[in-house]
Structure formats: C-alpha cells, structure tokens
Amino acid sequence: MAYHLRPMNPSPRKPLPATAGIPSLSEPWGRTFVRRAGVGLMLAAAVVLLGWQFDVVALRTVLPGANSMKPVAALAFMLAGLALLNRRSVVPVPGLCRLVSAVVGMIGVTSLLADASDLSLPSDYWYPDPEALAIGRIAGRMSELTAIGFALLGLLGVLPDRSPWWRVQQVVALLVLAIAMFALASFGFQGGLRSERSDVTPVAIHTALLFLLAGLGWLASLPPKGLMRVVHAPSLGGLVARRLLLPALLLPSLLGLFARVAGDWLAWTQATVVSALALLSAGALAGLIWWVALLLDRLERERANVVALRDESHTDALTGLPNRRAFDGAIAGLVQGRRHADRSFALLMLDLDRFKDYNDTYGHLAGDEVLRQTAQLLSSALRPGDVPARYGGEEFAVLLPDTEAAEAVRVAERIVQYFRVWSWPGRAVTVSIGTAAAGREEAADALVGRADAALYAAKAAGRDRVMKAAAPLK
Ligand SMILES: Nc1nc2c(ncn2[C@@H]2O[C@H](COP(=O)(O)OP(=O)(O)OP(=O)(O)O)[C@@H](O)[C@H]2O)c(=O)[nH]1
Numbered sequence: 001m002a003y004h005l006r007p008m009n010p011s012p013r014k015p016l017p018a019t020a021g022i023p024s025l026s027e028p029w030g031r032t033f034v035r036r037a038g039v040g041l042m043l044a045a046a047v048v049l050l051g052w053q054f055d056v057v058a059l060r061t062v063l064p065g066a067n068s069m070k071p072v073a074a075l076a077f078m079l080a081g082l083a084l085l086n087r088r089s090v091v092p093v094p095g096l097c098r099l100v101s102a103v104v105g106m107i108g109v110t111s112l113l114a115d116a117s118d119l120s121l122p123s124d125y126w127y128p129d130p131e132a133l134a135i136g137r138i139a140g141r142m143s144e145l146t147a148i149g150f151a152l153l154g155l156l157g158v159l160p161d162r163s164p165w166w167r168v169q170q171v172v173a174l175l176v177l178a179i180a181m182f183a184l185a186s187f188g189f190q191g192g193l194r195s196e197r198s199d200v201t202p203v204a205i206h207t208a209l210l211f212l213l214a215g216l217g218w219l220a221s222l223p224p225k226g227l228m229r230v231v232h233a234p235s236l237g238g239l240v241a242r243r244l245l246l247p248a249l250l251l252p253s254l255l256g257l258f259a260r261v262a263g264d265w266l267a268w269t270q271a272t273v274v275s276a277l278a279l280l281s282a283g284a285l286a287g288l289i290w291w292v293a294l295l296l297d298r299l300e301r302e303r304a305n306v307v308a309l310r311d312e313s314h315t316d317a318l319t320g321l322p323n324r325r326a327f328d329g330a331i332a333g334l335v336q337g338r339r340h341a342d343r344s345f346a347l348l349m350l351d352l353d354r355f356k357d358y359n360d361t362y363g364h365l366a367g368d369e370v371l372r373q374t375a376q377l378l379s380s381a382l383r384p385g386d387v388p389a390r391y392g393g394e395e396f397a398v399l400l401p402d403t404e405a406a407e408a409v410r411v412a413e414r415i416v417q418y419f420r421v422w423s424w425p426g427r428a429v430t431v432s433i434g435t436a437a438a439g440r441e442e443a444a445d446a447l448v449g450r451a452d453a454a455l456y457a458a459k460a461a462g463r464d465r466v467m468k469a470a471a472p473l474k
Pocket of ligand 1: 318351352353354355356357359363364365366367368371392393394459463
C-alpha cells in the first residue's frame, strides 16, 4: 500500500495508556503504608511493654521459647513509630520526627558503646529477664545487631529531608531492611540446620519483623526518586516492583522458617532440609518468573487489542483506506510542518463523476466495487509517503507531502489518466480533481475549502479533468 500515515502524523492519535489494565499506585498508597507502619510499630511496642509490665511471657517473646524483645527496644520502636507518623503529618508537631529519631539513634549508639566498654546502662536492669540471664547475657541489654538497627533508624530521621539526602536515606533504610532480613533468616537457619537452641540469633523474631516494617515505612515515606521512583511508577515496572520486591525480600526468612520447622520440629536430617530448601528456592524463583511472564503476556495482549481498535477507528471499512478521522489527523500534522519547518505539501480532492448514475445502472454493490478499485488505483498511482483517504461517500482526498503546486497538478493528471485506462466493471468511470498547495500559514479547513472549490470548478467545466485552486488569501 502506498499510504504511510504514521510518519507524517506525529500527534493525531492519543498515546497508548501506559497502564492498560494495570492497577496503579500513587502518592496516597505511600501515605497509607507509612501511617500503618507507624501505628503498627507503636502498637507492637506497647504490647511488648505490657508483657514486661504484667510479666506475660507470650507478649514479650511471641514464639514459645524464643528471645524476648527488651523493654528499651520496645521503647525505641514506639519512638520510631511516632517519627514515621510525624513525617506523614498524622502527628503534626514541627521537628518531632528529628527529635524522637535522635533519641532512637542515641538508644542504639549508647547500647553499642556500653557493649564496647563494658559499661552498664540504667535500662539493663529495668525488668529482670530470666531467659537472658540463663544464657549469661545482661538482662535488659539489646543485641548488637538490634542496637545497630536503632542507630540507623535514628540516623534516618536526623538526616536532612531533601534532595540529595533522600538517596542517602534510601540506602540507610535498605541497611535497616538488611538487618531485619538477616535476623529473620538466621532465626530459621541456625535453629533448623544445627538443631541447637542456644545458637538462636539474639535478635528476637518480632524485633526483626518490626525493623522490617520500620525500614519499609521509611522507604515508602520518601519521595518517588532514585530507587523509589519505579516503586511508585504507574507502570508495569512499578507493578512488578510493588508486588514482588517484598516477597523476594522475605524469601530467605521464609526458607529459614521452613528449615527451622523441618529441622527442629519435624526432625528431618540436614541433607533432607538442604535438598528441600534448594527445591523451594528454585520453585519460588520459577513462580516469580511465571508471574512476571503472565503479567507481560496480559499487557501485550491488551495493547494489541488497543492498537487494533485504534487502527479500526482510523480505517474506512469498505476501501481499507485511512478514513476522514485519519485524514484530519494527517493534514493537521502537515499543517504544523508547513508552519514550523516550512515543509510544503499539497492536497487533491477527488470526486467520482456521475456516480449516482453508475449506482442506478449497475447497483449499489457494483458501486462499492468501484470505490474499492479506486483505492487500489490511487495506491498504484501514488508515491510511497503520499496519503490517499476516503473523505466521504464517493469523494477521496490525497495528501502529497513535500509537493509544490505544479507537481500536485502533474500527480492529479496522472490519476485522471489512470482512471481513463482502468478496466472498470460495467462502464468507464472518470474522476474530477481539484488541487491546492498549502499556504505558509494556511489552516487545514481553508486548504480543503480551496481544493474543494477547484474540484467543483472541474465538475462545472465538464468533469474528467483537473483544476488548480486559486492562490491562498494572504
Ligand atoms: N455504492 C456506493 N455508493 C455510494 C457510496 N457513498 C456514496 N455513494 C453514492 O455516490 C453518489 C454521489 O452522487 P452525487 O453526489 O449526486 O454525485 P454524482 O452522481 O457522482 O455526480 P457528480 O459528482 O456531479 O459528477 C450517490 O448516489 C451516493 O449514494 C458508497 O459507499 N457506495
């Protein structure tokens, strides 16, 4: 086919929706998540503190026989939750986030300093912890890893809340996540693979989970820049990031938990546990790939449907030529090029002669066949890059990019000649054509009006001929 609508027509069609069928995420999602993370941290910390206050072991340890969260750690989580809520204006006190974050950071740093210098802290003896004492640890002292976690959480809130510090905050929040994941994974693997209770990581399981929540909450509270840009993007990439990042991050912990259950409680041998872990890892990876593949497949099919629909709405069903809507888009693109890049173009308006007679004599179906053959004729008479279109009824239009007035007349004469020699069904069919070259500042409808006037002059002069339009009005 000779017509190439797209290259000449930079913007007549609406761009494809980037997210066809894909649920999108926007700023409110981040806001909601941060609020939930803040409230979650504070509630969990309150439950642990109640556990210490009323000596309810289950509230301090979550899992039977596991480590308890120290009261000072619960207090730090309470403050970290408050900092997050302040960031999202749920608790709108100016400077509160920075202040409480500084306290959280200090709790972590002083615990680390006390570990390094063998000093004791007041919080070491707030509540007696028989489990810690039984394994020779200071009763109220958090583990080193937990202390590093709080130092980092504190740093997050103290850093300036603006570009380029957001990138630093992202890295620090990722370190908090790394601590959480290491603690979660080692909880399972140490117990599950060695089957020795005393080797269990000193980071309590719920401490690790709260670090995970705090790290994610901070990431969600940061603007959609750097690493977080794709997570917030209303695109396929954004959807994959939002759906898969967390499961992927939690995978080592889930595998660890599985190892723990299989090794400790089901008493599987180490070889069986490791083989099962390998199988589960491969299965999880395959599952993630399968999900992404499904998503891509669905998106591609949806896009293909949209493109097909769009093409249908720009194509004339009878002749297969671009229709009036496509013509309007194409001419608008050429008018822009004429105005801004001084690229000339010309328009031909064609009308079949005495087509009513043809229809009356040979019937409407034969008339349709003439219209179809007209499309073929135009395609073979034109250069690639020219745009023939069905303008309506038995009227056609041709856009000739980079064409001056004299050349447009030559093309029109060639078409008239093609009509004369074409072997039509029934009897000969002729055409009348009006030509017009676009003026520098001429609007599309003015150009069409001039070409139309020339076409009717050709009809009036006896049909089967070409008439050139008058020059455009200045
Ligand atoms: N078969 C067929 N006929 C069509 C179609 N669209 C328009 N027509 C016919 O085209 C004819 C146009 O007739 P007129 O506008 O009177 O013009 P004409 O008979 O071609 O005469 P001049 O233009 O003056 O040469 C009408 O009979 C329409 O029914 C179509 O899709 N199929």
